[in-house]
Amino acid sequence: MPNPLSQELRLQGLVKQELELKRRRRLEFHPEVEARYEQDEGPSRRRWLVRGGVVGLMIWNLFVFNDWFMRNDQFGAVLSWRLLMTAYGACILTAIWRNWVSPRAREWILAGALPMVMLCACVILRLTSNEMRMYDPFVFSLAFLVINISLPLRFRQALWMSGITLPLTALSVGTDERLPEQARIFAIGLMAGTTLFTLQACYRIERSSRYSYLLRLRETLAFRAAERRADGFARLSQTDPLTGLPNRRAFDLAMPSRWQEAALTRRWLALVLIDVDNFKQYNDLYGHPAGDACLKRVGEAMREHLPPQAFLGRIGGEEFAVLVQADSAAQCQRVAEGLRQAVEAMALPHGATERGVVTISLGLALRSPSVDGRADSFMASADAALYDAKHRGRNRCAQASNYGDLEAPAAARAGS
Ligand SMILES: Nc1nc2c(ncn2[C@@H]2O[C@H](COP(=O)(O)OP(=O)(O)OP(=O)(O)O)[C@@H](O)[C@H]2O)c(=O)[nH]1
Known part of the structure:
Protein backbone atom coordinates (compact mmCIF):
# COMPACT_ATOMS: atom_id res chain seq x y z
CA MET A 1 0.00 0.00 0.00
CA PRO A 2 1.52 3.39 -0.94
CA ASN A 3 2.28 5.57 2.04
CA PRO A 4 0.27 8.78 2.54
CA LEU A 5 3.32 10.98 2.02
CA SER A 6 4.17 9.58 -1.43
CA GLN A 7 0.46 9.68 -2.33
CA GLU A 8 0.33 13.37 -1.49
CA LEU A 9 3.49 14.09 -3.44
CA ARG A 10 2.04 12.27 -6.45
CA LEU A 11 -1.20 14.19 -6.09
CA GLN A 12 0.74 17.44 -5.91
CA GLY A 13 2.42 16.55 -9.22
CA LEU A 14 -0.89 15.64 -10.84
CA VAL A 15 -2.52 18.87 -9.71
CA LYS A 16 0.38 20.83 -11.15
CA GLN A 17 -0.02 18.93 -14.41
CA GLU A 18 -3.77 19.60 -14.50
CA LEU A 19 -3.16 23.30 -14.06
CA GLU A 20 -0.45 23.39 -16.70
CA LEU A 21 -2.13 21.22 -19.31
CA LYS A 22 -5.46 23.03 -18.98
CA ARG A 23 -7.15 19.65 -18.87
CA ARG A 24 -9.80 21.39 -16.85
CA ARG A 25 -11.36 22.45 -20.13
CA ARG A 26 -12.49 18.84 -20.47
CA LEU A 27 -14.25 19.13 -17.14
CA GLU A 28 -12.67 15.92 -15.97
CA PHE A 29 -9.55 15.49 -13.93
CA HIS A 30 -7.08 12.66 -13.85
CA PRO A 31 -8.86 9.78 -12.01
CA GLU A 32 -6.81 10.28 -8.83
CA VAL A 33 -7.52 14.01 -8.72
CA GLU A 34 -11.15 13.31 -9.61
CA ALA A 35 -11.40 10.93 -6.64
CA ARG A 36 -9.93 13.57 -4.36
CA TYR A 37 -12.32 16.17 -5.82
CA GLU A 38 -15.26 13.97 -4.95
CA GLN A 39 -13.86 13.25 -1.51
CA ASP A 40 -13.43 16.95 -0.74
CA GLU A 41 -16.39 18.45 -2.54
CA GLY A 42 -18.85 15.52 -2.69
CA PRO A 43 -20.47 16.05 0.72
CA SER A 44 -21.11 19.76 0.19
CA ARG A 45 -22.38 19.10 -3.35
CA ARG A 46 -24.80 16.52 -1.99
CA ARG A 47 -26.10 18.98 0.58
CA TRP A 48 -26.41 21.70 -2.03
CA LEU A 49 -28.24 19.43 -4.49
CA VAL A 50 -30.69 18.25 -1.86
CA ARG A 51 -31.43 21.82 -0.77
CA GLY A 52 -31.82 22.97 -4.38
CA GLY A 53 -33.99 19.94 -5.17
CA VAL A 54 -36.30 20.60 -2.23
CA VAL A 55 -36.74 24.24 -3.31
CA GLY A 56 -37.38 23.06 -6.90
CA LEU A 57 -40.06 20.62 -5.73
CA MET A 58 -41.71 23.33 -3.66
CA ILE A 59 -41.89 25.63 -6.69
CA TRP A 60 -43.23 22.75 -8.77
CA ASN A 61 -45.98 22.15 -6.24
CA LEU A 62 -46.86 25.84 -5.89
CA PHE A 63 -48.25 25.56 -9.42
CA VAL A 64 -51.07 23.60 -7.88
CA PHE A 65 -52.80 26.95 -7.20
CA ASN A 66 -52.47 27.73 -10.86
CA ASP A 67 -53.93 24.30 -11.64
CA TRP A 68 -56.92 24.96 -9.40
CA PHE A 69 -57.87 28.06 -11.34
CA MET A 70 -56.76 27.02 -14.83
CA ARG A 71 -57.49 23.30 -14.92
CA ASN A 72 -60.27 22.88 -12.42
CA ASP A 73 -62.08 20.34 -14.60
CA GLN A 74 -58.97 18.08 -14.71
CA PHE A 75 -57.66 19.01 -11.30
CA GLY A 76 -57.54 15.42 -9.95
CA ALA A 77 -55.54 14.09 -12.89
CA VAL A 78 -53.19 17.07 -12.91
CA LEU A 79 -52.64 16.75 -9.17
CA SER A 80 -51.78 13.05 -9.63
CA TRP A 81 -49.09 13.97 -12.15
CA ARG A 82 -47.72 16.61 -9.83
CA LEU A 83 -47.62 14.15 -6.95
CA LEU A 84 -46.02 11.49 -9.14
CA MET A 85 -43.24 13.89 -10.01
CA THR A 86 -42.93 14.94 -6.36
CA ALA A 87 -42.61 11.31 -5.23
CA TYR A 88 -40.00 10.67 -7.91
CA GLY A 89 -38.06 13.80 -6.85
CA ALA A 90 -38.29 12.84 -3.18
CA CYS A 91 -36.85 9.38 -3.95
CA ILE A 92 -33.94 10.87 -5.88
CA LEU A 93 -33.20 13.42 -3.18
CA THR A 94 -33.35 10.80 -0.43
CA ALA A 95 -30.92 8.58 -2.34
CA ILE A 96 -28.55 11.52 -2.76
CA TRP A 97 -28.94 12.74 0.79
CA ARG A 98 -28.31 9.26 2.28
CA ASN A 99 -25.44 8.73 -0.14
CA TRP A 100 -26.93 5.48 -1.44
CA VAL A 101 -25.59 5.99 -4.95
CA SER A 102 -22.11 6.47 -6.39
CA PRO A 103 -21.08 10.01 -7.39
CA ARG A 104 -21.45 9.19 -11.09
CA ALA A 105 -24.89 7.62 -10.59
CA ARG A 106 -25.88 10.58 -8.44
CA GLU A 107 -25.24 12.99 -11.29
CA TRP A 108 -27.11 10.90 -13.87
CA ILE A 109 -30.09 10.19 -11.62
CA LEU A 110 -30.38 13.87 -10.88
CA ALA A 111 -30.12 14.74 -14.55
CA GLY A 112 -33.04 12.38 -15.23
CA ALA A 113 -35.22 14.91 -13.41
CA LEU A 114 -35.16 17.22 -16.43
CA PRO A 115 -36.93 14.88 -18.91
CA MET A 116 -39.26 13.75 -16.11
CA VAL A 117 -40.33 17.30 -15.26
CA MET A 118 -40.87 18.13 -18.91
CA LEU A 119 -42.82 14.91 -19.48
CA CYS A 120 -45.17 15.82 -16.61
CA ALA A 121 -45.42 19.41 -17.84
CA CYS A 122 -46.36 18.23 -21.37
CA VAL A 123 -48.96 15.79 -20.03
CA ILE A 124 -50.46 18.49 -17.82
CA LEU A 125 -50.58 20.83 -20.83
CA ARG A 126 -52.43 18.16 -22.83
CA LEU A 127 -54.90 17.70 -19.98
CA THR A 128 -55.69 21.42 -19.92
CA SER A 129 -58.54 22.77 -21.98
CA ASN A 130 -58.61 26.32 -20.65
CA GLU A 131 -57.81 28.94 -23.29
CA MET A 132 -55.06 30.33 -21.03
CA ARG A 133 -53.12 27.11 -21.68
CA MET A 134 -51.28 28.85 -24.53
CA TYR A 135 -49.12 30.55 -21.88
CA ASP A 136 -48.05 27.28 -20.29
CA PRO A 137 -45.17 26.42 -22.67
CA PHE A 138 -43.56 29.75 -21.88
CA VAL A 139 -43.04 28.52 -18.32
CA PHE A 140 -41.28 25.37 -19.57
CA SER A 141 -38.00 27.27 -19.89
CA LEU A 142 -38.03 27.67 -16.14
CA ALA A 143 -37.22 23.96 -15.75
CA PHE A 144 -34.04 24.32 -17.83
CA LEU A 145 -33.07 27.36 -15.79
CA VAL A 146 -33.59 25.69 -12.42
CA ILE A 147 -32.04 22.35 -13.32
CA ASN A 148 -29.13 23.46 -15.50
CA ILE A 149 -28.13 26.52 -13.51
CA SER A 150 -29.70 26.71 -10.12
CA LEU A 151 -28.90 23.16 -9.03
CA PRO A 152 -26.72 23.02 -11.24
CA LEU A 153 -26.27 19.74 -13.07
CA ARG A 154 -22.74 18.83 -14.13
CA PHE A 155 -22.22 19.99 -17.70
CA ARG A 156 -21.96 16.56 -19.33
CA GLN A 157 -25.27 15.40 -17.84
CA ALA A 158 -26.90 18.75 -18.55
CA LEU A 159 -25.82 18.51 -22.20
CA TRP A 160 -27.16 14.99 -22.66
CA MET A 161 -30.45 15.54 -20.87
CA SER A 162 -31.10 18.90 -22.50
CA GLY A 163 -30.23 17.33 -25.86
CA ILE A 164 -32.89 14.66 -25.31
CA THR A 165 -35.49 16.77 -23.56
CA LEU A 166 -35.52 19.85 -25.79
CA PRO A 167 -36.46 18.07 -29.08
CA LEU A 168 -39.08 15.91 -27.35
CA THR A 169 -40.68 18.89 -25.60
CA ALA A 170 -40.50 20.91 -28.81
CA LEU A 171 -42.21 18.02 -30.62
CA SER A 172 -44.96 17.87 -28.02
CA VAL A 173 -45.56 21.63 -28.06
CA GLY A 174 -45.16 21.88 -31.83
CA THR A 175 -47.77 19.20 -32.50
CA ASP A 176 -50.30 20.61 -30.05
CA GLU A 177 -52.96 21.82 -32.48
CA ARG A 178 -54.87 23.60 -29.76
CA LEU A 179 -52.04 26.10 -29.33
CA PRO A 180 -51.87 29.10 -31.70
CA GLU A 181 -49.06 28.60 -34.19
CA GLN A 182 -47.22 31.75 -33.17
CA ALA A 183 -47.34 30.73 -29.50
CA ARG A 184 -45.89 27.35 -30.43
CA ILE A 185 -43.05 28.85 -32.47
CA PHE A 186 -42.31 31.46 -29.85
CA ALA A 187 -42.39 28.98 -26.94
CA ILE A 188 -40.08 26.55 -28.77
CA GLY A 189 -37.71 29.38 -29.66
CA LEU A 190 -37.67 30.56 -26.07
CA MET A 191 -36.95 27.04 -24.83
CA ALA A 192 -34.16 26.53 -27.36
CA GLY A 193 -32.56 29.86 -26.43
CA THR A 194 -32.88 29.17 -22.72
CA THR A 195 -31.35 25.73 -23.18
CA LEU A 196 -28.42 27.17 -25.08
CA PHE A 197 -27.71 29.91 -22.57
CA THR A 198 -28.20 27.69 -19.54
CA LEU A 199 -25.84 25.10 -21.03
CA GLN A 200 -23.23 27.75 -21.60
CA ALA A 201 -23.64 28.99 -18.03
CA CYS A 202 -23.55 25.42 -16.73
CA TYR A 203 -20.24 24.83 -18.53
CA ARG A 204 -18.73 28.01 -17.13
CA ILE A 205 -19.92 27.26 -13.60
CA GLU A 206 -18.40 23.78 -13.62
CA ARG A 207 -15.20 24.92 -15.26
CA SER A 208 -14.57 27.73 -12.84
CA SER A 209 -15.51 25.66 -9.80
CA ARG A 210 -13.14 22.90 -10.91
CA TYR A 211 -10.39 25.40 -11.62
CA SER A 212 -10.75 27.12 -8.26
CA TYR A 213 -10.80 23.70 -6.61
CA LEU A 214 -7.48 22.85 -8.29
CA LEU A 215 -5.96 26.09 -7.01
CA ARG A 216 -7.24 25.42 -3.50
CA LEU A 217 -5.97 21.85 -3.59
CA ARG A 218 -2.58 23.04 -4.80
CA GLU A 219 -2.39 25.49 -1.88
CA THR A 220 -3.55 22.88 0.64
CA LEU A 221 -0.99 20.35 -0.55
CA ALA A 222 1.78 22.95 -0.64
CA PHE A 223 0.87 24.07 2.87
CA ARG A 224 0.94 20.47 4.13
CA ALA A 225 4.31 19.88 2.49
CA ALA A 226 5.67 23.06 4.10
CA GLU A 227 4.28 21.93 7.46
CA ARG A 228 5.93 18.54 7.05
CA ARG A 229 9.23 20.19 6.16
CA ALA A 230 8.96 22.52 9.16
CA ASP A 231 8.21 19.53 11.42
CA GLY A 232 11.22 17.74 10.00
CA PHE A 233 13.46 20.75 10.58
CA ALA A 234 12.12 21.20 14.10
CA ARG A 235 12.82 17.53 14.83
CA LEU A 236 16.30 17.82 13.37
CA SER A 237 17.07 21.00 15.28
CA GLN A 238 16.09 19.31 18.53
CA THR A 239 17.81 15.98 17.98
CA ASP A 240 21.36 15.00 18.72
CA PRO A 241 22.64 13.34 15.54
CA LEU A 242 25.02 10.98 17.32
CA THR A 243 22.70 9.37 19.86
CA GLY A 244 19.34 10.27 18.32
CA LEU A 245 18.34 11.67 21.72
CA PRO A 246 16.86 15.15 22.22
CA ASN A 247 19.55 17.82 22.39
N1 LIG B 1 34.18 10.76 21.10
C1 LIG B 1 33.62 11.88 21.45
N2 LIG B 1 34.18 12.62 22.40
C2 LIG B 1 33.58 13.75 22.81
C3 LIG B 1 32.40 14.19 22.23
N3 LIG B 1 32.03 15.35 22.83
C4 LIG B 1 32.96 15.62 23.75
N4 LIG B 1 33.90 14.66 23.75
C5 LIG B 1 35.08 14.56 24.58
O1 LIG B 1 34.71 14.39 25.94
C6 LIG B 1 35.84 14.78 26.71
C7 LIG B 1 35.37 15.43 27.99
O2 LIG B 1 36.47 15.58 28.78
P1 LIG B 1 36.50 16.35 30.17
O3 LIG B 1 35.47 17.47 30.12
O4 LIG B 1 37.87 16.72 30.46
O5 LIG B 1 35.95 15.33 31.20
P2 LIG B 1 36.33 13.84 31.51
O6 LIG B 1 37.57 13.40 30.82
O7 LIG B 1 35.10 13.03 31.22
O8 LIG B 1 36.62 13.88 33.05
P3 LIG B 1 35.53 13.95 34.16
O9 LIG B 1 34.30 14.54 33.61
O10 LIG B 1 36.14 14.81 35.23
O11 LIG B 1 35.33 12.55 34.61
C8 LIG B 1 36.66 15.70 25.81
O12 LIG B 1 37.89 15.07 25.54
C9 LIG B 1 35.88 15.83 24.55
O13 LIG B 1 36.69 15.87 23.40
C10 LIG B 1 31.82 13.39 21.19
O14 LIG B 1 30.78 13.70 20.61
N5 LIG B 1 32.47 12.25 20.85
Missing part, protein backbone atom coordinates in the same frame (compact mmCIF):
# COMPACT_ATOMS: atom_id res chain seq x y z
CA ARG A 248 20.10 20.88 24.55
CA ARG A 249 17.50 22.93 22.65
CA ALA A 250 14.90 20.23 23.25
CA PHE A 251 15.92 20.11 26.90
CA ASP A 252 15.42 23.87 27.27
CA LEU A 253 11.96 23.51 25.74
CA ALA A 254 11.07 20.48 27.84
CA MET A 255 12.02 22.00 31.17
CA PRO A 256 9.17 24.56 31.54
CA SER A 257 6.52 22.13 30.29
CA ARG A 258 7.71 19.32 32.59
CA TRP A 259 7.78 21.82 35.45
CA GLN A 260 4.17 22.84 34.82
CA GLU A 261 3.09 19.24 34.43
CA ALA A 262 4.63 18.26 37.75
CA ALA A 263 3.08 21.32 39.41
CA LEU A 264 -0.38 20.46 38.11
CA THR A 265 -0.11 16.80 39.07
CA ARG A 266 1.54 17.72 42.41
CA ARG A 267 4.46 15.36 41.90
CA TRP A 268 8.17 15.62 42.42
CA LEU A 269 10.31 16.68 39.52
CA ALA A 270 13.86 15.37 39.41
CA LEU A 271 16.62 16.79 37.26
CA VAL A 272 19.59 14.49 36.88
CA LEU A 273 22.75 15.73 35.17
CA ILE A 274 24.97 12.89 34.03
CA ASP A 275 28.60 12.97 32.97
CA VAL A 276 30.65 10.04 31.64
CA ASP A 277 33.66 9.52 33.88
CA ASN A 278 37.15 10.14 32.52
CA PHE A 279 35.84 10.35 29.03
CA LYS A 280 38.81 12.28 27.75
CA GLN A 281 40.99 9.32 28.64
CA TYR A 282 38.52 6.97 27.00
CA ASN A 283 38.97 8.88 23.76
CA ASP A 284 42.72 8.89 24.25
CA LEU A 285 42.80 5.15 24.92
CA TYR A 286 40.35 3.82 22.34
CA GLY A 287 40.04 6.61 19.79
CA HIS A 288 37.32 9.12 18.99
CA PRO A 289 35.06 6.75 16.97
CA ALA A 290 35.03 4.33 19.90
CA GLY A 291 34.20 7.32 22.11
CA ASP A 292 31.24 8.09 19.88
CA ALA A 293 30.04 4.49 20.06
CA CYS A 294 30.43 4.59 23.83
CA LEU A 295 28.25 7.69 24.11
CA LYS A 296 25.58 5.94 22.02
CA ARG A 297 25.67 2.85 24.22
CA VAL A 298 25.46 4.95 27.40
CA GLY A 299 22.45 6.81 25.96
CA GLU A 300 20.73 3.54 25.01
CA ALA A 301 21.34 1.93 28.38
CA MET A 302 19.85 4.91 30.19
CA ARG A 303 16.87 5.15 27.82
CA GLU A 304 16.06 1.50 28.43
CA HIS A 305 16.20 1.99 32.12
CA LEU A 306 13.99 5.08 32.27
CA PRO A 307 10.20 5.10 32.22
CA PRO A 308 8.95 6.05 28.71
CA GLN A 309 7.54 9.39 29.83
CA ALA A 310 10.88 10.54 31.32
CA PHE A 311 12.92 13.03 29.30
CA LEU A 312 16.47 11.98 28.43
CA GLY A 313 18.67 14.22 26.34
CA ARG A 314 22.30 14.70 25.45
CA ILE A 315 22.93 18.29 26.40
CA GLY A 316 26.68 18.54 25.82
CA GLY A 317 29.75 16.53 24.76
CA GLU A 318 29.59 13.66 27.27
CA GLU A 319 26.83 15.16 29.36
CA PHE A 320 23.26 13.93 29.54
CA ALA A 321 20.19 15.21 31.39
CA VAL A 322 17.09 13.49 32.68
CA LEU A 323 13.81 15.03 33.75
CA VAL A 324 11.51 12.65 35.51
CA GLN A 325 8.43 12.96 37.68
CA ALA A 326 7.92 10.81 40.73
CA ASP A 327 5.61 10.51 43.71
CA SER A 328 8.38 10.75 46.26
CA ALA A 329 11.95 11.95 46.63
CA ALA A 330 13.00 8.37 47.32
CA GLN A 331 11.58 7.26 43.97
CA CYS A 332 13.64 9.94 42.18
CA GLN A 333 16.73 8.76 43.98
CA ARG A 334 16.03 5.18 42.93
CA VAL A 335 15.69 6.25 39.28
CA ALA A 336 19.05 8.06 39.41
CA GLU A 337 20.81 5.18 41.10
CA GLY A 338 19.25 2.82 38.55
CA LEU A 339 20.81 4.86 35.74
CA ARG A 340 24.24 4.57 37.30
CA GLN A 341 23.82 0.83 37.68
CA ALA A 342 22.53 0.40 34.13
CA VAL A 343 25.62 2.04 32.65
CA GLU A 344 27.98 0.16 34.89
CA ALA A 345 26.20 -3.10 34.05
CA MET A 346 27.06 -2.69 30.37
CA ALA A 347 30.63 -3.47 31.42
CA LEU A 348 32.17 -1.47 28.58
CA PRO A 349 35.93 -1.72 29.24
CA HIS A 350 37.56 1.55 30.30
CA GLY A 351 41.20 1.37 31.30
CA ALA A 352 41.16 4.70 33.13
CA THR A 353 38.33 4.22 35.65
CA GLU A 354 38.47 2.69 39.09
CA ARG A 355 36.09 -0.14 38.14
CA GLY A 356 37.74 -0.80 34.75
CA VAL A 357 34.45 -0.17 32.96
CA VAL A 358 32.62 2.89 31.68
CA THR A 359 30.81 4.62 34.54
CA ILE A 360 28.89 7.83 35.05
CA SER A 361 28.55 10.43 37.75
CA LEU A 362 25.18 11.95 38.46
CA GLY A 363 23.97 15.16 40.07
CA LEU A 364 20.40 15.03 41.28
CA ALA A 365 18.24 18.03 42.10
CA LEU A 366 14.68 17.67 43.32
CA ARG A 367 11.82 20.10 43.28
CA SER A 368 8.20 19.98 44.19
CA PRO A 369 7.15 22.63 41.64
CA SER A 370 4.38 25.18 42.03
CA VAL A 371 2.55 26.52 38.96
CA ASP A 372 3.95 30.03 39.35
CA GLY A 373 7.34 28.83 40.62
CA ARG A 374 10.51 29.18 38.55
CA ALA A 375 13.02 26.56 37.49
CA ASP A 376 15.92 29.02 37.48
CA SER A 377 18.09 27.49 40.22
CA PHE A 378 17.20 23.91 39.27
CA MET A 379 20.00 23.48 36.78
CA ALA A 380 22.57 25.12 39.05
CA SER A 381 21.61 22.78 41.91
CA ALA A 382 21.96 19.67 39.75
CA ASP A 383 25.24 20.96 38.36
CA ALA A 384 26.61 21.56 41.85
CA ALA A 385 25.54 18.04 42.83
CA LEU A 386 27.31 16.60 39.78
CA TYR A 387 30.45 18.49 40.68
CA ASP A 388 30.13 17.02 44.14
CA ALA A 389 29.79 13.47 42.74
CA LYS A 390 32.95 13.92 40.66
CA HIS A 391 34.85 15.20 43.64
CA ARG A 392 33.76 12.36 45.83
CA GLY A 393 35.34 9.88 43.46
CA ARG A 394 32.94 9.51 40.45
CA ASN A 395 30.62 6.59 39.67
CA ARG A 396 28.06 7.85 42.11
CA CYS A 397 25.01 10.03 42.42
CA ALA A 398 25.13 13.10 44.60
CA GLN A 399 22.08 15.01 45.50
CA ALA A 400 21.68 18.75 45.83
CA SER A 401 20.42 20.28 49.08
CA ASN A 402 20.52 18.21 52.22
CA TYR A 403 19.46 14.81 50.95
CA GLY A 404 23.02 13.50 51.17
CA ASP A 405 25.07 11.37 48.86
CA LEU A 406 23.46 8.41 47.13
CA GLU A 407 26.25 5.96 47.40
CA ALA A 408 26.94 3.22 44.91
CA PRO A 409 25.95 -0.09 46.47
CA ALA A 410 28.52 -1.53 48.78
CA ALA A 411 29.01 -4.56 46.52
CA ALA A 412 29.92 -2.34 43.59
CA ARG A 413 32.43 -0.37 45.59
CA ALA A 414 33.89 -3.47 47.15
CA GLY A 415 34.85 -4.67 43.68
CA SER A 416 36.51 -1.37 42.69
